[in-house]
Amino acid sequence: MSADIEDPNAPIHEPRLWRDNGWTARVVKNNDDEGWAVEMYRAGQVEPALIGPWTMGRDKKNPKPLDTNAFNTLVKTAHEVVRRHEQAQHALLHKEVVLMLESGRVTVTLDVVPDEDDPHAWLAATDAEGGEIGRVRVAPSFKLNSTSAAAWVEGGCGKPR
Template sequence: MTDTAFSSPETPETLHEDRLWRDDGWTARVIKNEDDDGWAVEMIKDGEAEPALVGPWTMGRNKKDPKPLDTSAFNTLVKTASEVLRRHEQQLRAQLHKSVTVEAPTGDGELDITLDIIPDEDDPYALLTALDSLGEQLAQVKVAASFKLNKASAEAWVENEFRRPG
């Protein structure tokens, strides 16, 4: 079977075999473990080229062949792989989105200053945004993706009447 079968944008049909299960948007494939004599299982989300999870797989009773996949194992693998993806997305979001709170210059409340990095391959940049206490956008400017948002830089931007930082 070719790798393209696992990254097709089409919805693959359900398949339940000893070493290959495809169901519910996921493919589990039992493979030879490259690091030792054992077996591994990889979980690939439909439409993705890379596995979300690769882990050791249990040997069968003959201590030579892998244990066959079954519904319970597949459901556990889906749950684990989904959690890995969720954590990865949270980590990526934390890297690309920063936020600090500063006092409004008028003294009536606080402002949320956010920095959202846009990781474009050719021209990465970030959007620096000021929101009032009601969540209304007061200002937004495009800055370098390397802009460091902290309390001091946010306060300086507010004091400079939201002009693009130099």
């Protein structure tokens, strides 16, 4: 690599810009007031995972410089925000109902595929050993609950009404 071409993953430890371990913290002027804010970006992402207020320095005019401890705390916080967002997204797109039928335990899942051009969902049923009983494509608005799941399984796992 040429010396004049910067490695985009190389660590940076500057007072207002800190990049390390797949994260970048950038201290910026807060447009909402006279203070400062910090933006946390995960490597490869264009939108910040976290934006929060940043502490003023001793002169009460400029921001406090970033340091190792502050950066590590910001990374931990941003990582938790991303994790909670991923969990919430999974909960929106994945539903599960467990039925106890005469034939045994059956798990029915609904997995929404949020495709812009062709949104749909997959309704699937598996037995207690994990074997697939049935699988069918349904509308992403399909309401999965114990009643609809039982009706679908007892009806032979065909296209639900």
